[in-house]
Amino acid sequence: MSGDKILTVDRLTMRFGGIVAVQDLSFDAERKKITALIGPNGAGKTTVFNCITGFYKPSGGAIRLAHDDGRVIALERLNDFRIAKQAKVARTFQNIRLFPGMTALENLMVAQHNALMRASGFTLLGLVGAPGYRDAEKRAIDLATDWLRRVNLLDRADDAAGNFAYGDQRRLEIARAMCTEPALLCLDEPAAGLNARESAALSELLLSIRNELGTSILLIEHDMSVVMEISDHIVVMDHGVKIAEGTPREVRDDPKVIAAYLGADEEEAVAVMESGT
Amino acid sequence: MTAPSTNTAKPATGILALLKTAFINALVALVLFSLMVGIRTEAGSSGQLTYWTRFGELASLVAIVFGGSIVIELLRQWIGPTGAEKLVPPALQSGMSLIGRYLTPALLIFTLLVPVIFYDQRYILDLAILVLTYVMLGWGLNVVVGLAGLLDLGYVAFYAVGAYSYGLLATNFGWSFWICLPLAGILAAFWGVLLGFPVLRLRGDYLAIVTLAFGEIIRLVIINWQELTGGPNGVSGIPRPTFFGIPLDNSDEGFAARLGIEYSPTHRIVFLFYLILALALLTNWVTIRLRRLPIGRAWEALREDEVACRALGINTTTTKLTAFATGAMFGGFAGAFFATRQGFISPESFTFQESALVLAIVVLGGMGSQLGVALAALAMIGGFELFRGLETYRMLVFGMAMVLIMIWRPRGLIGHRAPTVFLTKAQAISSDLVKEGHG
Numbered sequence: 001m002s003g004d005k006i007l008t009v010d011r012l013t014m015r016f017g018g019i020v021a022v023q024d025l026s027f028d029a030e031r032k033k034i035t036a037l038i039g040p041n042g043a044g045k046t047t048v049f050n051c052i053t054g055f056y057k058p059s060g061g062a063i064r065l066a067h068d069d070g071r072v073i074a075l076e077r078l079n080d081f082r083i084a085k086q087a088k089v090a091r092t093f094q095n096i097r098l099f100p101g102m103t104a105l106e107n108l109m110v111a112q113h114n115a116l117m118r119a120s121g122f123t124l125l126g127l128v129g130a131p132g133y134r135d136a137e138k139r140a141i142d143l144a145t146d147w148l149r150r151v152n153l154l155d156r157a158d159d160a161a162g163n164f165a166y167g168d169q170r171r172l173e174i175a176r177a178m179c180t181e182p183a184l185l186c187l188d189e190p191a192a193g194l195n196a197r198e199s200a201a202l203s204e205l206l207l208s209i210r211n212e213l214g215t216s217i218l219l220i221e222h223d224m225s226v227v228m229e230i231s232d233h234i235v236v237m238d239h240g241v242k243i244a245e246g247t248p249r250e251v252r253d254d255p256k257v258i259a260a261y262l263g264a265d266e267e268e269a270v271a272v273m274e275s276g277t
Numbered sequence: 278m279t280a281p282s283t284n285t286a287k288p289a290t291g292i293l294a295l296l297k298t299a300f301i302n303a304l305v306a307l308v309l310f311s312l313m314v315g316i317r318t319e320a321g322s323s324g325q326l327t328y329w330t331r332f333g334e335l336a337s338l339v340a341i342v343f344g345g346s347i348v349i350e351l352l353r354q355w356i357g358p359t360g361a362e363k364l365v366p367p368a369l370q371s372g373m374s375l376i377g378r379y380l381t382p383a384l385l386i387f388t389l390l391v392p393v394i395f396y397d398q399r400y401i402l403d404l405a406i407l408v409l410t411y412v413m414l415g416w417g418l419n420v421v422v423g424l425a426g427l428l429d430l431g432y433v434a435f436y437a438v439g440a441y442s443y444g445l446l447a448t449n450f451g452w453s454f455w456i457c458l459p460l461a462g463i464l465a466a467f468w469g470v471l472l473g474f475p476v477l478r479l480r481g482d483y484l485a486i487v488t489l490a491f492g493e494i495i496r497l498v499i500i501n502w503q504e505l506t507g508g509p510n511g512v513s514g515i516p517r518p519t520f521f522g523i524p525l526d527n528s529d530e531g532f533a534a535r536l537g538i539e540y541s542p543t544h545r546i547v548f549l550f551y552l553i554l555a556l557a558l559l560t561n562w563v564t565i566r567l568r569r570l571p572i573g574r575a576w577e578a579l580r581e582d583e584v585a586c587r588a589l590g591i592n593t594t595t596t597k598l599t600a601f602a603t604g605a606m607f608g609g610f611a612g613a614f615f616a617t618r619q620g621f622i623s624p625e626s627f628t629f630q631e632s633a634l635v636l637a638i639v640v641l642g643g644m645g646s647q648l649g650v651a652l653a654a655l656a657m658i659g660g661f662e663l664f665r666g667l668e669t670y671r672m673l674v675f676g677m678a679m680v681l682i683m684i685w686r687p688r689g690l691i692g693h694r695a696p697t698v699f700l701t702k703a704q705a706i707s708s709d710l711v712k713e714g715h716g
Binding site: 054055082098123127154159160162163177 | 563566567570571572574575577578581582584585586587588589590591592593599694696697698699700701702703704706707710711712
């Protein structure tokens with residue numbers, strides 16, 4: 001694997017008591033590319049995600065994030081919100097986690113919390129209505145509006161997010177993650193529960209994020225049509241270890257991958273094979 | 278109350294279903310009350326069983342249940358949660374929304390005029406001050422419970438810290454109210470942060486228990502630290518507030534003498550009224566502004582989904598702490614006002630019941646709603662006084678009124694949420710979508 005790496009996972013291990021969920025997993029994600037993490041259910045994909053995004057503290061190994069400006073951040077040493085704030089890693093969730101009682105616009109404004117907090121002088125300037133904060137808020141609304149337009153939800157900006165259809169919620173969650181202006185966007189099964197048309201729109205959205213904004217994307221996905229269409233690089237996991245990696249073509253023809261999917265779920269294996277033809 | 282919800286499309290069937298429900302309820306009441314009320318048994322003089330029937334009472338009870346369930350069902354459909362069928366004619370509905378729009382300014386103007394209208398009625402002025410104190414406490418707690426979704430059962434602790442801060446600083450050092458007021462707020466906020474640190478990891482019931490304990494600890498410390506607080510004897514002789522340095526008494530230097538008007542003790546009451554009104558409005562103004570700032574949005578986001586907040590890089594620790602501190606600060610202000618109004622404070626004023634009362638105001642008002650909290654404080658404190666004539670049954674009637682309100686408006690008097698920012702049109706968000714927070 002050549003090129004500029006944004007994320008380097010080195011011998012990542014995660015244990016829960018006696019259970020080893022991820023063992024000595026190493027892979028890289030390239031800058032401005034889409035890297036997919038696939039594998040049968042229970043392979044440990046979401047655990048890897050939770051380690052990268054700070055929700056779990058890894059039992060062992062290193063996760064390095066190299067920013068455009070050359071800064072290298074050890075993600076395993078940061079915890080919790082600092083990964084999103086300092087390392088600029090944004091994520092979405094397998095089961096959507098929007099703020100259902102807030103409007104779509106408010107959801108995207110909350111995502112810009114840290115920038116707005118600085119602009120509001122940590123509330124003090126904002127409380128007295130300083131003009132600097134008003135400008136910052138206007139810019140934040142513009143950014144949110146821009147993202148609402150991109151995900152085709154502009155006409156529903158003032159509706160509560162909880163009222164949105166499932167597919168719309170998925171897109172709004174991606175827009176919210178993008179409003180944090182991340183260096184690396186981690187998507188946990190963004191196509192789950194979407195119909196074919198919505199999946200195609202999602203692929204288009206993710207490709208536009210990569211091509212137009214140059215944001216690196218790491219995604220977990222079961223929908224092979226999406227994975228094969230948009231991924232630049234695929235890492236295949238099973239039972240907590242990496243069993244294969246490569247381009248979509250290489251992975252598709254890898255007998256180990258087919259065996260893993262056949263062993264776990266026949267339908268998915270067929271999906272893997274068919275999506276290549 | 279056991280009535281099944283009527284999900285009918287046409288009003289005609291709605292009314293039929295209504296009658297059916299009422300009939301079933303009346304039947305249940307008939308069966309229950311026929312034995313409990315209809316037949317009265319008693320042991321006779323020689324030990325034999327005597328009984329007589331009271332069909333008149335039975336009939337009136339069943340009639341009450343029949344009529345009552347129709348009224349309840351109608352009310353439920355009229356002002357009930359969204360989605361329920363509305364049987365109200367559109368004209369009445371638009372009238373109600375008109376009232377809703379002008380309710381806040383009308384209430385505010387009325388409140389400003391209260392001392393003018395009721396100048397001679399000391400009782401009403403005192404009651405109005407009490408109501409406003411609870412409005413302010415409710416608004417303060419609303420930041421913690423309503424916005425940030427952190428269940429705080431020990432809010433009275435900050436009220437106590439504020440009251441004792443002013444009481445002790447004023448009696449020991451002779452500091453004026455206007456210097457002590459911000460200090461009381463700052464000290465209460467400090468204790469809010471102090472409480473916040475250990476409880477931040479806790480959620481839901483556990484948080485509630487620890488805050489409850491914190492409230493008790495503060496009260497017990499006040500009782501037992503005799504040298505400082507005077508223990509159960511409290512602090513007496515707390516100076517009355519001055520009109521920015523001019524005392525409100527009948528001395529030559531007093532407010533009345535300087536203005537050349539006749540002295541009246543009502544001057545001080547009116548001044549206290551406007552003082553607490555100003556403090557309450559300050560609380561309201563700050564809260565409304567904070568809601569529209571990133572910190573306020575983060576509070577509400579925290580209430581909606583804490584995990585998502587962390588994923589967006591929001592420091593949940595400091596966000597919770599600021600919510601605690603802000604709420605505590607307003608509690609401290611209210612406490613300082615309480616001390617100066619009473620002139621005497623003792624630990625008895627800061628029992629758990631006060632915390633529960635303020636929390637009930639917030640919940641009844643609709644968590645997060647400023648107007649709702651004000652209305653709830655009026656209903657809880659003013660309504661309680663209203664039932665004074667009922668004597669023994671006061672608590673019973675009051676409790677039943679609260680139960681009924683919570684049945685009709687499970688999310689409080691004003692349950693919907695107003696968005697903090699909008700592109701084209703601000704739409705109220707149904708209470709069904711807004712989370713209550715989990716700790």
